[in-house]
Amino acid sequence: MADATGGITDLAWISALYALGHKAANGANPRQVQQEILEHIVRGFDAESGSIALIVQGTDDQLEIAAGTDLPRGTIGNQLPRGIGVFGHVVATGQPILVNGDAAETGLPVRTNEARNRSTHSAMCWPLRVQERTIGALAVNRAADRPRYTVTDLDQGQALTSLLALVISNHQMHVERDNRIVELQTLNATMQRMNASLEDAQNQVIQAEKLASIGQISAGVAHEINNPVAFVLSNLGSLESYAAQICELLSAYVDAERALSPLPPAFLRARTLRESKDFDFLRGDIVALLAESRDGLMRVKRIVQDLRDFSRGGADETWQMVDLHAALDSTLNIVRNEIKYKASIVKSYGELPEIECLPSRLNQVFLNLLVNAGHAIDAHGTITVSTGISGTEAWIRFSDTGCGIPSDHLNRIFEPFFTTKPVGQGTGLGLSVSYAIVRKHGGRIEVDSELGRGTRFTVLLPVRQSPDVAIEVVKAHAAAT
Structure with missing residues (x-):
């Protein structure tokens, strides 16, 4: 064995190469491992320099410098012309080559811009092959003042180099496997997000269908x-x-009775x-009972009308000039039974002009905010509904003396399906739907809350709609139909 290659037969050198191969198998940085292996081989062959070129994945013979010693800055990662030079010849033929002298003197094709006046040197280049497949090539070089390499x-x-090719191939497969794992994990995460989005969309559709059905049923029941x-x-x-006439007639009989003597x-x-039946009490009480009955029926009539107004609307709903105070009173009339045992309602209305809006949609916003305020109160509390005008905006504020909202939930309360209520007691859609409705009106909802003190929702709406907002709502309604 020549002295030139004495290093590669040393057990310590072989053990170190094995350790580098193990490092590569454990997924270390490929560039770093390839460089370390190359430097180890250069030392083993007592060479001045060396380089590794690997075939670019997806190509048959396109080479790329993967590692090198004593190379110009920026060379690593550069691609080599196909079939050119020693590397190109070795990859094309699959056979090693020994060059003693100028590479141009070998008769191999070289780059046209390659200098021809380099010093005579000695170099060896081997193909890196795995299972009859060439994955690249390795070359080591000696300067002219050093002994030349031999065929031995x-x-x-x-x-x-067969062992080296196996190490590099295994490392490439390891990297490719890790890349595929990352891709699969990314794809899995994307699929999970898509499934969650589809589930949310399905829940929204189901909820919308339920609300639409409830609205239709409510309108039918109200009718x-x-x-x-x-x-x-x-x-x-x-x-x-008739009762008034009968009472008038009976009063005339009483007056006639008093004029007769003896009777x-x-x-x-x-x-x-008459005296045994307490006619005077009955006459007064009949009038009172009829008046109370009329009041009760008028209340039923108002509730039915409010229910019809609330359930009316949809794709064919048009923008209207609406008295928000009347809309609030209508909604309060519907929701009163929901909250009357938990809270007192205080109305503090300011001066408001009529607002251009979709009334049934705003009724839904008011209903959601009032119901939420009632749910936030554990014992008896107060819900205050106040209104006012600020510049070109009208504001409607719903304040409660309930439990308040934790600060870490405030940024999420308008997210679809976000709820802190137990399963089955809330869909998490009320505030998100309200937020969307107010946004469609060109407005916004502001919230301020303090734990243990209560919460305040303020709905701000433009008094008049800009043409852009109206057009977008019309488009949305058209798309829905």
């Missing part, structure tokens, strides 16, 4: 209730008139019956 050196290096209420009110009006037996029996 070339043959001994061939066995060594069915309104008809009997209408004729009961009509009959009650007639009954009030005939029939009048005596009538007086006795």
Whole structure:
């Protein structure tokens, strides 16, 4: 064995090469490992310099400098012309080559811009092959003042480079496997996000269908209730008139009775019956009962009308000039039974002009905020509804004395399906739907909360809609149909 290659037969050198291979198998940085292996081989072959060129993945013969010693800055990563030079010849033929002298003298094709006046040198280049597949090439070089390499050196290096090719191939497969794992993890995360988005969208569709069904049912029930209420009110009006006439007639009989003396037996029996039945109380109470019944029926009628107004609307709803105070009163009338046992309602209305809006949509916003305020109050509290005008905006504020919202939840309360309520007690859609409705009106919702003190939601709406907002809502409605 030549002295030139004495290093590669040393057990310590072989053990160190094995350690580098193990390092590569454990997924270390590929450039760093390849450089360390190359430097180790350069030392083993007692060479001045060396380089490794690997075939670019996805190509058959396009080479790229993967590692090198004594190379100009920026050379690592450069691609070599196909089939040119020693590397190109070795990769093309799959055979090692020994060059003693100028590479141009070998008759191999070289780069046209390559200098021809380099000093005579000695070099060896081996293909890196794995299972009859060439993955690149390795070259080592000596200066002219050093002994030249021999064919024996070339043959001994061939066995060594086979091991090196296996190490590099394994490392490439390891890197490729890690890349595929990362890609699969990324794809899996993307799929999970898509599934979550699809599930959210499906839940929104289901919820929207439920709300639409409830609205249709409410409108139908309101219509069915309104008809009997209408004729009961009509009959009650007639009954009030008849009762007034009967009471007037009975009063005339009482007056006639007082003018008679002595009373005939029939009048005596009538007086006795009148006194035993407490006619004066009955006459007054009949009037009061009829008035209370009318008030009750009128309340039913208002609730039914409010329910019809609330459930009305949809793709064909048009912008209207609306009295927000009337809209608030209508919504309060609907929600009163929901919160009357937990909170007192205080109205503090300011001066408001009529607002251009989609009334049924705003009714839904007001309902959601009032119901949420009621749910936030554990024991008896107060919900204050106040209004006012600020410049070109109207504001409607809902304040409660409830439990308040934690600061880390404030940034999420308008997210779809975000809720702190137990499963089955809330969809997490109320505030997100309200936020979307207010945004469609060109407005915004502001929230201020303090734990243990309560929460304040302020809805700010433009008094008049800009043409852009109206056009966008029309487009959205058209798309929905």
